[in-house]
Amino acid sequence: MSVNLEQQIRDLQYLVTKLQKTQSTFEKNQIFNNLSVVIDFLQANPALKKMINTLSPEGECALKSLIAIGQGPIILRDFIDQDEKCLNLLKKLMHQLVRIDEFYAYMGGIAGYHLTILSMISSQKTKKNPILNNVNYIKPEGLYLGKETPLVKQMITTGIENLDKIAEIYPVGGAGDRLNLIDETTSTPLPAAVLPFLGKTLLEGLIRDLQAREYLYFKLYNRQIQTPIAMMTSMEKNNHAHILDICQHSNWFGRSAELFHFFIQPLVPVVTEEGNWSLSALLTLNLKPGGHGVIWKLAEEQGVFAWLHEIGIHQALVRQINNPLASVDNSIFGLIGIGCKKKKAFGFLSCERLLNSAEGTNVVIETYYPDFFEYRLTNIEYTDFTLRGIGEEPAEKGSSFSIYPTNTNILFVHIPAIQDALRLCPIPGQLINMKAKVPYIDAQGIISQISGGRLESTMQNIADYMMDRFPNPLSKESLKKELKTFIVFNDRCKTISTTKNTYKPAESPISTPENAYYDVLLNNQRLLASYCQITVPPEQFFEDQLQNGPSCLFLFHPALGPLYSIIQQKISFGRLSKGSELQIELAEVDLKQIDLEGSLILESSTPLGQYNEQGILHYGKEPRCSLHHVTIRNRGIDFQNTQQFWKNDLVRHECMKVVLKEGAEFYAEHLTIVGNQCFEVPAHHRLTLKSTSGNNWIEELTPIQQPTWTWLYQIDSNNTIQLTKKFNSNF
Numbered sequence: 001m002s003v004n005l006e007q008q009i010r011d012l013q014y015l016v017t018k019l020q021k022t023q024s025t026f027e028k029n030q031i032f033n034n035l036s037v038v039i040d041f042l043q044a045n046p047a048l049k050k051m052i053n054t055l056s057p058e059g060e061c062a063l064k065s066l067i068a069i070g071q072g073p074i075i076l077r078d079f080i081d082q083d084e085k086c087l088n089l090l091k092k093l094m095h096q097l098v099r100i101d102e103f104y105a106y107m108g109g110i111a112g113y114h115l116t117i118l119s120m121i122s123s124q125k126t127k128k129n130p131i132l133n134n135v136n137y138i139k140p141e142g143l144y145l146g147k148e149t150p151l152v153k154q155m156i157t158t159g160i161e162n163l164d165k166i167a168e169i170y171p172v173g174g175a176g177d178r179l180n181l182i183d184e185t186t187s188t189p190l191p192a193a194v195l196p197f198l199g200k201t202l203l204e205g206l207i208r209d210l211q212a213r214e215y216l217y218f219k220l221y222n223r224q225i226q227t228p229i230a231m232m233t234s235m236e237k238n239n240h241a242h243i244l245d246i247c248q249h250s251n252w253f254g255r256s257a258e259l260f261h262f263f264i265q266p267l268v269p270v271v272t273e274e275g276n277w278s279l280s281a282l283l284t285l286n287l288k289p290g291g292h293g294v295i296w297k298l299a300e301e302q303g304v305f306a307w308l309h310e311i312g313i314h315q316a317l318v319r320q321i322n323n324p325l326a327s328v329d330n331s332i333f334g335l336i337g338i339g340c341k342k343k344k345a346f347g348f349l350s351c352e353r354l355l356n357s358a359e360g361t362n363v364v365i366e367t368y369y370p371d372f373f374e375y376r377l378t379n380i381e382y383t384d385f386t387l388r389g390i391g392e393e394p395a396e397k398g399s400s401f402s403i404y405p406t407n408t409n410i411l412f413v414h415i416p417a418i419q420d421a422l423r424l425c426p427i428p429g430q431l432i433n434m435k436a437k438v439p440y441i442d443a444q445g446i447i448s449q450i451s452g453g454r455l456e457s458t459m460q461n462i463a464d465y466m467m468d469r470f471p472n473p474l475s476k477e478s479l480k481k482e483l484k485t486f487i488v489f490n491d492r493c494k495t496i497s498t499t500k501n502t503y504k505p506a507e508s509p510i511s512t513p514e515n516a517y518y519d520v521l522l523n524n525q526r527l528l529a530s531y532c533q534i535t536v537p538p539e540q541f542f543e544d545q546l547q548n549g550p551s552c553l554f555l556f557h558p559a560l561g562p563l564y565s566i567i568q569q570k571i572s573f574g575r576l577s578k579g580s581e582l583q584i585e586l587a588e589v590d591l592k593q594i595d596l597e598g599s600l601i602l603e604s605s606t607p608l609g610q611y612n613e614q615g616i617l618h619y620g621k622e623p624r625c626s627l628h629h630v631t632i633r634n635r636g637i638d639f640q641n642t643q644q645f646w647k648n649d650l651v652r653h654e655c656m657k658v659v660l661k662e663g664a665e666f667y668a669e670h671l672t673i674v675g676n677q678c679f680e681v682p683a684h685h686r687l688t689l690k691s692t693s694g695n696n697w698i699e700e701l702t703p704i705q706q707p708t709w710t711w712l713y714q715i716d717s718n719n720t721i722q723l724t725k726k727f728n729s730n731f
Contacts, residue, residue: 032068117432209562288454311352322500401492432455436453
């Protein structure tokens with residue numbers, strides 16, 4: 001570390017301490033006015049000094065903060081008085097600086113932000129953080145959801161029962177730099193939220209998963225709920241505008257627009273490894289989102305928590321946008337169930353962690369003091385493993401998984417507990433990663449690319465400030481029961497597979513859309529084989545699927561379940577041949593003994609119900625399809641055509657497609673359907689295929705006012721959801 005950086009830190013510590021002691025902007029400006037670095041810089045730049053006199057007190061404070069931390073010669077050197085371009089750029093810069101200064105006011109504003117980064121750079125270079133002697137790391141224990149024991153079933157049922165008391169919070173402001181998403185029309189970069197995974201944006205995927213949970217609640221309790229949704233967006237790559245555009249063009253997904261609340265994640269300065277701010281152009285800061293750890297502070301300051309409190313919501317599910325597997329089967333229900341049943345403050349959904357992966361880990365930190373033992377169940381980022389003394393130890397000899405579970409950022413939160421923790425730490429889990437190359441323009445105007453990063457933070461580490469203290473050490477069993485925080489587990493393939501990176505043949509496929517797609521299909525294939533008792537082709541390795549395409553493709557609307565135990569009651573027995581495709585964009589089907597070679601697509605634009613005049617979706621009177629002992633033969637997917645299967649934009653030779661309008665039904669039994677066939681059923685009609693000689697049939701179209709049949713959902717005494725097919729006697 002250079003002497004210059006050490007001196008900067010010492011000088012800033014004194015300045016930041018003074019700034020933190022005053023809330024008055026006037027007094028802060030007085031502090032800056034007495035600094036020689038500010039006086040000298042403004043005397044050397046009279047045009048800037050003249051301009052400062054026209055600023056608001058907040059603008060003056062922010063600009064002088066920048067000068068005080070030594071960044072004036074780098075960022076403001078190109079200011080030319082009366083130059084319209086410079087003035088416009090400076091106005092934009094001032095707006096950004098004021099917001100940064102205000103957001104980080106608790107740590108000393110811009111000066112505190114800079115000091116924090118410099119201190120972290122120093123720690124990384126000198127490895128100052130020692131391992132504490134009074135700390136133990138304990139593998140956390142929690143309920144395993146992968147086996148439906150009586151307790152698991154009870155927690156799932158409890159989770160469903162409490163859905164009307166839950167909000168959902170989505171941090172969707174990620175830049176998605178490693179995905180290299182580009183708008184094909186404008187050639188502008190796009191954020192991660194618009195990634196077209198499985199034919200839908202990642203944002204649409206979140207809403208579909210939520211609707212599936214609400215739909216299940218509706219079927220069980222005959223009451224429709226609309227879950228409040230809060231989204232943390234950002235201005236990076238026009239993320240906020242893209243999110244709003246998706247919501248508006250989707251007519252708010254058939255939901256009330258009043259039940260959406262948006263709050264914008266601040267962009268923060270990128271700093272080089274030498275401690276200077278990065279510029280992307282003249283008077284233009286290089287800004288990036290400051291990590292998800294700001295979500296709690298923003299939610300408090302921008303009224304999200306107050307809004308939820310007013311509508312009687314005190315718990316929330318938090319889920320990131322780039323993990324499409326988070327809602328598979330029963331995991332989220334189990335997480336919510338325990339959180340609500342046990343009145344917990346914070347909960348993690350976890351699974352196995354891959355050794356040597358860029359994944360954080362969930363641990364119980366035991367800290368012992370002379371008079372008590374302190375426990376916290378929290379997250380440790382992989383970048384801190386060395387400093388914390390955590391190694392890449394396998395769970396057992398030869399295993400590819402770590403002894404500690406992975407952090408997935410699927411969280412249960414009790415909002416009052418979050419608010420209490422915020423008083424201790426407004427922005428948890430602060431960290432800095434200096435590996436990226438960033439643009440740097442020095443005081444002479446020379447542009448280069450050097451290592452840099454920004455102050456980031458992790459939302460899950462708010463759990464660091466939810467401690468429990470006991471006079472004696474706790475046993476493993478007590479740790480599961482006594483802490484205000486908790487953890488549940490499921491199999492990795494049902495819990496996490498992210499879409500963070502562009503796939504590159506020479507690199508690991510982990511965290512790419514291709515690998516997430518592979519995991520989705522693998523889950524779905526196992527669902528058919530193990531739950532639905534359908535014969536499917538042997539499982540593939542990733543490389544085989546990537547090169548040759550899926551051996552078997554099964555995709556479905558999550559409201560078909562989302563629990564596997566429900567889906568197995570709607571689809572049972574039969575066969576899917578190698579290369580076959582079954583896509584079900586419906587919630588209500590009754591498929592038995594389907595023999596498929598080729599492609600079968602069952603779809604509706606209104607799979608969950610009907611829309612009223614205001615565009616609000618009402619669950620019920622859904623379109624439905626019943627196929628019993630039906631054989632389907634067509635040429636299916638064109639595997640010779642180059643396709644990005646994970647986008648679900650496929651080229652087919654032939655397929656059988658059933659398109660159901662609002663409230664429509666399709667029924668076929670003991671038939672063989674060959675070749676390219678499309679059956680489009682008008683709204684509130686039932687189309688029946690009746691077998692004649694050979695492989696022929698006749699079509700019978702009948703108007704219907706009500707569904708001719710429906711699935712009745714009931715929870716039995718064993719907390720199992722049982723479906724019973726009920727026929728409408730009036731049909």
